[in-house]
Amino acid sequence: MIDELHDFDIVIVGATGDLALRKLIPALYYRCRDGQLAADGRILGASRANLDRNGYIAMLEDAGERFIPAEHREADEWRRFLARVDYTSVDAFDCESYRDLAMKLSEYPDRVRVFYLSTGSKLFAPVCRCLHELDLITPQSRVVLEKPVGEDLVSSRDINEQVLDCFDEEQVFRIDHYLGKEPVQNLMVLRFGNTMFESLWHQTYIDHIQITVAENLGVEGRAGFYDHTGALCDMVQSHLLQLLCIIAMEPPPSIDADVVRDEKLKVLRALRPLRGRDIDKYVVRGQYQAGAVNGHPVPAYVDEPGVARQSETETFVALRANIDSWRWAKVPFYLRTGKRLARQVSEIVVQFKDVPHSIFGESDISANRLTIRLQPKEEISLLLSGKRIGTGMTVRDLELNLEEDHRGVDHVPDAYERLLIDAIGGRATLFVRRDELAAAWQWIQPITERWKEKGGRPDHYVSSTWGPTAAASLLARDNREWDAGSD
Numbered sequence: 505m506i507d508e509l510h511d512f513d514i515v516i517v518g519a520t521g522d523l524a525l526r527k528l529i530p531a532l533y534y535r536c537r538d539g540q541l542a543a544d545g546r547i548l549g550a551s552r553a554n555l556d557r558n559g560y561i562a563m564l565e566d567a568g569e570r571f572i573p574a575e576h577r578e579a580d581e582w583r584r585f586l587a588r589v590d591y592t593s594v595d596a597f598d599c600e601s602y603r604d605l606a607m608k609l610s611e612y613p614d615r616v617r618v619f620y621l622s623t624g625s626k627l628f629a630p631v632c633r634c635l636h637e638l639d640l641i642t643p644q645s646r647v648v649l650e651k652p653v654g655e656d657l658v659s660s661r662d663i664n665e666q667v668l669d670c671f672d673e674e675q676v677f678r679i680d681h682y683l684g685k686e687p688v689q690n691l692m693v694l695r696f697g698n699t700m701f702e703s704l705w706h707q708t709y710i711d712h713i714q715i716t717v718a719e720n721l722g723v724e725g726r727a728g729f730y731d732h733t734g735a736l737c738d739m740v741q742s743h744l745l746q747l748l749c750i751i752a753m754e755p756p757p758s759i760d761a762d763v764v765r766d767e768k769l770k771v772l773r774a775l776r777p778l779r780g781r782d783i784d785k786y787v788v789r790g791q792y793q794a795g796a797v798n799g800h801p802v803p804a805y806v807d808e809p810g811v812a813r814q815s816e817t818e819t820f821v822a823l824r825a826n827i828d829s830w831r832w833a834k835v836p837f838y839l840r841t842g843k844r845l846a847r848q849v850s851e852i853v854v855q856f857k858d859v860p861h862s863i864f865g866e867s868d869i870s871a872n873r874l875t876i877r878l879q880p881k882e883e884i885s886l887l888l889s890g891k892r893i894g895t896g897m898t899v900r901d902l903e904l905n906l907e908e909d910h911r912g913v914d915h916v917p918d919a920y921e922r923l924l925i926d927a928i929g930g931r932a933t934l935f936v937r938r939d940e941l942a943a944a945w946q947w948i949q950p951i952t953e954r955w956k957e958k959g960g961r962p963d964h965y966v967s968s969t970w971g972p973t974a975a976a977s978l979l980a981r982d983n984r985e986w987d988a989g990s991d
């Protein structure tokens with residue numbers, strides 16, 4: 505289906521930052537190449553850097569070489585793409601400095617305007633205030649906010665309130681790029697495009713669910729942000745809770761933005777709050793130590809450039825969550841995420857219960873397991889039982905693998921490609937609503953408070969392992985273990 509093309513101006517605030525160069529510019533290039541951007545649509549970079557258009561284009565030439573494979577960067581296409589780009593230097597706090605941008609925008613007052621704030625969330629309110637003061641916010645304008653919005657419930661609420669003094673909620677697009685990932689959307693289709701899963705998607709048949717987002721990279725030059733954020737607020741509060749919502753929500757009547765978001769909100773509100781000692785018991789935090797990745801030594805987190813020597817920031821979290829609802833009563837959700845883990849893998853494991861009674865005597869029958877792997881490769885596999893060939897009646901594991909067929913697909917769109925197109929088109933289903941965000945922070949907050957109150961450093965783990973031993977114990981205590989597929 506080809507969407508209607510909207511005439512647009514997209515203003516990227518923070519245009520010289522890592523996210524803009526690594527993700528947003530390549531994403532816009534691919535969509536331009538594939539004819540999904542209106543011919544006259546402009547991309548206006550804005551940042552503090554004192555550059556002119558040529559200086560910014562030179563920066564994009566370099567980013568193009570680094571982040572877009574040569575076979576996808578046809579010279580003509582790339583040139584046509586760069587022709588859309590302009591640059592203006594602004595100081596987020598000084599509204600006078602937005603005059604040049606205002607003049608450029610005033611050439612097309614009726615276009616869709618997307619202000620993409622690819623900056624730390626402390627700048628969201630001042631930027632919005634200036635856009636408002638200079639009358640740059642038209643009814644066709646939208647603002648895209650990068651995650652995390654704020655660093656706790658209060659700061660997130662404050663920022664949202666100030667943004668909403670300038671924009672209506674329908675104009676605010678809060679990014680969680682996991683929602684734009686192809687396999688995450690496929691997960692919705694798997695759940696709601698098949699009859700067979702829904703009847704089993706229930707505490708009667710499901711034993712527990714695991715969500716793992718493991719990275720083998722370290723903090724990678726982002727210490728300034730990461731050291732005061734940590735894995736809980738960087739990853740669990742957003743990506744992991746969003747995945748949990750999609751796995752756990754009731755079937756929404758449609759994929760309209762508010763209908764889906766209403767269902768996700770119900771899940772977040774039904775999450776059983778963790779308090780006091782339960783946090784000590786059910787939440788594990790870890791920090792990576794020196795080790796080796798592919799035979800090359802890597803430093804401990806506290807020895808990474810920009811990280812405080814005494815840093816207590818967690819680079820790993822594993823926790824047990826429960827959803828208090830009829831569907832999910834007594835079904836634990838185990839979540840884990842971390843940097844410098846043994847492997848780069850994101851997956852969701854739906855572990856079904858054992859057969860109630862085995863008629864096959866001594867044979868061990870594995871319980872069914874549905875594994876939805878999001879990264880590095882999109883795969884879905886279903887563990888079933890089958891008969892071992894022979895005269896006896898021995899049961900064996902049978903793995904049904906559904907690998908996405910990428911033949912003929914030269915490029916799978918990155919999450920940001922889809923999200924940018926949706927933001928331009930005004931489709932908000934894959935963006936987080938204010939109340940969802942508040943509910944997620946509300947659930948996370950007692951954990952951060954408990955850690956602050958107790959102090960102490962996170963458990964250590966050696967780089968390239970699966971995190972502190974306490975993470976394994978979290979499941980072992982419940983007679984379970986993390987999915988072997990990620991070992």
Ligand code: BG6
Nearest residue numbers: 651681717719738739743850879
């Ligand atoms: C970001 C986090 O939101 O997601 C990073 O800030 C993390 O710390 C990244 O590395 C992971 O995203 P992806 O798409 O590479 O799994």
